[in-house]
Amino acid sequence: MIKRILVTGGAGFLGSHLCERLVDLGHDVVCLDNFFTSQKTNVAHLLGRPNFDLIRHDITSPIWLEVDEIYNLACPAAPGHYQFNPIKTMKTSVLGMINMLGMARRCKAKVLQASTSEVYGDPEVHPQVESYRGNVNPIGIRACYDEGKRAAETLMMDYHRSNGINIRIVRIFNTYGPRMHPFDGRVVSNFIRQALTGEDLTIFGNGDQTRSFCFRDDLVEGLIRMMHASDSFTGPCNLGNPDEFTVRELAELVLELTGSKSKIVSLPLPADDPVRRRPDITLAKTNLDWQPMVPLKEGLRRTIEWFRSVNISHYRPPTP
Numbered sequence: 001m002i003k004r005i006l007v008t009g010g011a012g013f014l015g016s017h018l019c020e021r022l023v024d025l026g027h028d029v030v031c032l033d034n035f036f037t038s039q040k041t042n043v044a045h046l047l048g049r050p051n052f053d054l055i056r057h058d059i060t061s062p063i064w065l066e067v068d069e070i071y072n073l074a075c076p077a078a079p080g081h082y083q084f085n086p087i088k089t090m091k092t093s094v095l096g097m098i099n100m101l102g103m104a105r106r107c108k109a110k111v112l113q114a115s116t117s118e119v120y121g122d123p124e125v126h127p128q129v130e131s132y133r134g135n136v137n138p139i140g141i142r143a144c145y146d147e148g149k150r151a152a153e154t155l156m157m158d159y160h161r162s163n164g165i166n167i168r169i170v171r172i173f174n175t176y177g178p179r180m181h182p183f184d185g186r187v188v189s190n191f192i193r194q195a196l197t198g199e200d201l202t203i204f205g206n207g208d209q210t211r212s213f214c215f216r217d218d219l220v221e222g223l224i225r226m227m228h229a230s231d232s233f234t235g236p237c238n239l240g241n242p243d244e245f246t247v248r249e250l251a252e253l254v255l256e257l258t259g260s261k262s263k264i265v266s267l268p269l270p271a272d273d274p275v276r277r278r279p280d281i282t283l284a285k286t287n288l289d290w291q292p293m294v295p296l297k298e299g300l301r302r303t304i305e306w307f308r309s310v311n312i313s314h315y316r317p318p319t320p
């Protein structure tokens with residue numbers, strides 16, 4: 001059945017791929033974005049499609065649309081981006097979530113919230129299961145993002161319990177792929193950009209910290225499956241690739257795949273940087289029949305190819 005679907009943050013890295021998939025499936029897609037961390041070029045190829053609309057809007061302000069489903073992805077996701085204006089980041093998660101839940105209540109729409117592994121903070125439980133309540137520093141430099149996303153989950157659950165809103169919460173773990181902002185400061189985009197331009201690869205700390213990297217196609221498939229899951233399955237549900245790598249291993253793999261002669265250097269570790277991160281995806285496997293299909297090496301190859309194909313000087317840094 002064709003649905004009217006709103007994707008907030010739809011011009012971003014993940015949002016633009018989600019829009020693409022939903023348009024191809026024949027749905028009526030509204031992409032809403034304020035272009036804080038993205039550019040119109042990410043969705044320019046969709047502009048001529050009759051079932052695609054683009055709205056420049058900031059979700060901290062209310063908006064009246066008629067929709068059946070809402071994917072709420074609007075929020076800066078890279079540490080450098082969300083720390084640029086931390087108060088705005090918190091407003092985006094909290095006021096944005098309230099506005100989207102208000103719309104869902106009025107339209108009787110289903111709403112999916114793109115939450116994050118950051119709700120686990122620097123985890124004491126490994127791998128992270130959804131029942132783990134996390135170890136977030138509420139006054140640290142990552143809190144604007146972590147606590148904003150935690151508050152958004154609280155709002156989702158309270159609107160669900162009080163108003164019967166049909167909700168889905170996914171906790172996304174580090175995801176990478178084509179259309180990542182080359183200057184977002186995330187580890188995958190930094191390493192690939194640095195390797196291709198002959199700069200040193202900057203490892204923060206000793207590089208022993210781990211992350212589990214999911215390719216964007218796998219992740220977008222997980223988002224769509226979650227939206228279509230049984231109504232009794234609200235989540236939270238982890239979505240991520242359980243293959244865990246140290247940051248040093250990632251740097252070495254990027255050097256191997258790019259054939260770059262760049263050196264690896266060490267810089268100070270930012271405050272509150274989580275030491276280990278790996279999702280337990282039992283819930284996603286059981287409820288969504290979902291698991292990642294693209295191994296890191298293959299996903300990196302496709303991402304490197306994209307970085308080679310774009311003129312990275314066209315990407316602007318974020319503006320207030």
Ligand code: NAD
Pocket residue numbers: 008009010011012013014015032033034035036037038039057058059060072073074075076077078081092096114115116117171172173174175176181
């Ligand atoms: P992104 O920065 O590329 O996309 C976010 C989009 O939201 C951008 O297009 C940005 O312009 C838009 N946006 C930001 N604030 C807005 C506002 N107030 N109003 C309207 N639009 C706004 O990041 P991404 O990696 O595509 O992340 C998408 C979502 O997934 C985010 O909510 C993020 O927190 C979540 N997530 C991503 C990852 C990951 O590894 N990529 C991990 C965990 C969670």
Ligand code: UDP
Pocket residue numbers: 078079174185186187188190191202203204205209211247269270273274
């Ligand atoms: N990191 C790094 N070099 C960089 C960028 C990041 O060593 O140039 C490290 C960072 O300190 C963290 C990991 O890589 O330990 C992942 O960082 P990212 O910002 O991609 O995501 P997050 O910390 O939000 O998981």
